[in-house]
Amino acid sequence: MTGNAPAMGWDEWMAHDATSLSALVRSGHLAASDVTRQAAAGVARLNPRLNAVLEVFEDVVVDPDADRPARNGRLYGVPLFLKDLGSRLKGRRQEAGTRLMKGNVSKETDPLVENFLAAGLIPLGRSTTPEFGMTFDTSTSYLGHDHVTRNPWNLERTPGGSSGGSAAAVAAGITPISMASDGGGSTRIPASFCGLIGLKASRGRMAMPLAHNEFTWRIAVEGVVTRTVRDTALAMDYLPRCPNGGTFYPMQRFEGSYAEAVRTPPGRLRVALSTGRWGRDGNCDPEVAEKVRGLAAVLEDLRHDVAEVDDARICDWDAMWRGYITQWICARVLYAPIAQTGGIKVNDMQGVLSPMVYRHFDAAQRYSTLELMQAMACNNIVTRAFGRLMDSWDLLLCPTLAVRVPKANGPYSLLNDEPLEGWIARLSAACRYTMPGNESGLPGISIPVGLDRDGLPVGAMLYANFGREDLLLKVAAEIEAAKPEWFAQKPPVNVGAA
Secondary structure, three states, X not given: OOOXXXXXXHHHHHHOXXXXXXXXHHOOOOOHHHHHHHHHHHHHHHHHHHOOEEEEOHHHHHXXXXXXXXXXXXOOOOEEEEEOOOOOOOOOXXXXXXXXXXXXXXXXXXXXXXXXXXXXOEEEEXXXXXXXXXXXXXXXXXXXXXXXOOEOOEOOEOOOOOOHHHHHHHHOOOOOEEEEEEOOOOOHHHHHHHOOEEEEOOOOOOOOOOOOOOOOOOOOEEXXXXXXXXXXXXXXXXXXXXXXXXXXXXXXXXXXXXXXXXXXXXXXXXXXXXXXXXXXXXXXXXXXXXXXXHHHHHHHHOOOEEEEOOHHHOOOHHHHHHHHHHXXXXXXXXXXXXXXXXXXXXXXXXXXXXXXXXHXXXXXXXXXXXXXXXXXXXXXXXXXXXXXXXXXXXXXXXXXXXXXXXXXXXXXXXXXXXXXXXXXXXXXXXXXXXXXXXXXXXXXXXXXXXXXXXXXXXXXXXXXXXXXXXXXXXXXXXXXXXXXXXXXXXXXXXXXXX
């Protein structure tokens, strides 16, 4: 790459996934600096329209080894964006989409980011997230104006969230892989809305940030979004590495390689199908349900046994939603010490937080210790129920979201000024299929299953038994081979069409 000239044409660039792009770097056909410069040029081409990237690390564009990615990592040379929430890289800003942390510089590197570096991935900058990652619409106001991240399939629609910036950047072809995290579907939802693959691993599989553990925040798991199954599998060969004592729920390490596992078929599987209400009001969008049933037909063609199950028999839904929503709201009390660290008085929080985040914070003050402990006890009910389900089935197939891709800064935005109860009910109804995976700890993967009548992606989700990320990846790879037209599609806004 000479001067500002790209190392390759943009269509060729977008045709590469992380696995093939790294192969070019590791074989010497490209320099890592060629790749970082081209990705940075992709940001310049598209970010004014997408608002997906908060910052490009200019020192990394010049020197891709600035943060010491491992040159022997199998993804060496591939840039990714760090979601502006969760695991941190020392010396880099992380602001979590909030004025409470504006200008915050990370003082340490968390284990997951160390794993990114061990894989050879190159952190190139920061991707957008809604305030504290609290919804699947990536709109914020902490920069002094409404900052709305947009979907490259349709700029009027949201890319999802809370990993919306990462998903928009990957779907548009700026980079083939990027960081995500999932506390209620925040990896799987943007994958669904942007036509990508999003894996939420089992609770305890991935290393938590040094400031957190699964006891206090049992629902969150970090990972990546990608355009190909093999990229997710190869990343999973590195990301679960955890320092001894680094998880509250130690999990037996997967013996072998996920990247190798996806090369072999999964064998004949028992698949439960549900597009039901899962304890929420209203039905799943019929077009979404139809797409999921289309995937069920593909699985049957692949000689798997698929049968519909009554969602009322999956779980005690009252316990599920009581436990999840109580923790979801009560966790917001932690914003008070964050504010005090920044010299912000708790009484001033309403003027600092976005409207819906403040309503969460205010509601959290009204929960009793007893209510929180009762909610924690609900987790046993939910987890055991899903355990019984997975004793009878290998996979559970369902929609990723109960709704199709909504408007950006629309009904799920944290900038909305409305009563909390209605907003929470709407959010939970849309996320009825993702949130139980966070409460139960089951691994789940969202994969694309085509486009709706508006030309927007629809995702379907597969759950497997605890610790069976390998099975999810095997089945996803089998589906990808059977239906390649569903995967790695180019949205109208992409680096090649800019």
